[in-house]
Amino acid sequence: MQAFVGTGVALVTPFKKDFSVDTEALKRIVNYVTEGGVEYLVVLGTTAESATLSQDEKELVINTIVEANNGRLPLVLGVGGNNTLKVVEELKNRDFSNFQAILSVSPYYNKPTQEGIYQHFKMIAENSPIPVIVYNVPGRTASNMLPETVLRLANDFKNIIGIKEAAGDIVQAMKLIQHKPKDFLVISGDDMITLPMVLAGGAGVISVIGEGYPKEFSTMVRLGLERKVDEAYALHYELMDSIDMIFEQGNPGGVKEIFKSLQLSENTVRLPLVNVNESLANRLDAFTKQLLK
Template identity: 45%
Template sequence: MSLKSSLRGTGVAIVTPFNEDHTIDFEALGKIIDFQIDGGIEYLVTLGTTGETPTISKEEQVQIIEYTYEKVAGRVPVVVGIGGNNTQAVVEQLKSFPLEKAVAVLSSAPYYSKPSQEGIYQHYKALAAASPKPILLYNVPHRTGKNIDAETVIRLAKEVPGIGGIKEACGNFTQFAKILRDAPQDFLVTSGEDDIAIPQIAMGMQGVITVAGNAFPKEVSTIVRLALEGKFKEATALNNKILDVFTLLFNENNPAGVKAFLFEKGLIKNELRLPVVPLSAPNQQKIKDFLNSYKAD
């Protein structure tokens, strides 16, 4: 089964909850997983950037993967995030991490190094050769410092076995259109941007990997399903109800914003690992005010 069919709809890049001493709060992680699945999401993404992976040790990452499999218990597909700017180190993780129960690996473009397009191509070619699961490219240039150009995406999709799709978050609609036009028929193209997911789906994308879904799984998954059914008026009406969430999430930092929402909903402690800190009091209050005024259907 291609990623285009198995990962159609809403995937949530879940947070990593911490205790006051900054150890992993597995009890809260279990609550988050159940909250997502009960909310109707189609799949989970663990160890994405929203999960604060730069601050989580390899041993902790393995624990999180194994706990996620156990808690999900086959109810939805699981995608595991594994990336970095040391290609050989990522290759070793792909060989050693427990990926048997994953459907795919989400891997962002190498950050900070700013390789050429040929360097990006060779990086992903090496990952695909080592990975036991299909690779889902992740293009997020505002974080990595380098765009994966549409031509490179198409080259990888057509030439490298094991490259199964892309999470696109570059914000460039011309690039989206080129990828959707030229990619192989079974290549997954999904949104990585909550605020523009509806028009991206209208262009032909197969869904979204969302941050907002952590706190609003029912709403986001419903919006995406409506959009995929071509019911854009209904999708937009529901999207407008949570439109302010997209700004509140990223006022200071991700995942500080979404963790603030989850804290106010009583699902996690408001703890993050440095260099990320909780939201300032004024922005935390804005989230409280939104939730106090928000009325879910």
């Protein structure tokens, strides 16, 4: 499980101005973050705008990333949803030979009880041929996976190896870290509190800002894991304003503006998402140029 200690990045899906998938830009982004020092890549997560991709487009994204990665970094595939049987069907039918784990979000919209969440992930664990990282993001799912539920899953299913914890609650994260099984990974899903979580005993992060500024953010996480606190916090405070900015008007609109500044891709997003406004775009451009000069 050391493959998932450090910084993973949730890859965007770059689009051309006509809203088609830009495979050449995607290859550039894979190379950019890999050369920037991140430890692993997350494919078809929320940041990939996977909710607005057709099945054919999802396969195109997967194949493009696999080809561009060329075995350099571990890959995690987003496989989740609010229809448990549909998720299980995908787990049974997909070829996972290029992936080391799946990331599976807690069911959204249905608002299941904690027992319903447990039973959902029980079926996923029993049917997944590769390790599972569960994903708690109450701001998107309308339900919170409580520590008791996560710990129950962690203890009952050896192939549930970690959680991407994005409740934005450092106390909840600390409860998970306090009581987790020895090898279970508590991974931050909130860029702003990644360093405090790492210093509390977390395993790292699945990041958005780490995609825009991979060298700086992954260095911060490694310094935190090495307990070089002052050096890590110096980088945290250097990046702090940009973390606020990339989420100010929604994800991935913010990080796509960074990629536009870096001339890696267009800033195109698909409805119902829209581009950030001109003021925020200018602020992100100025920050990027100052940070990377």
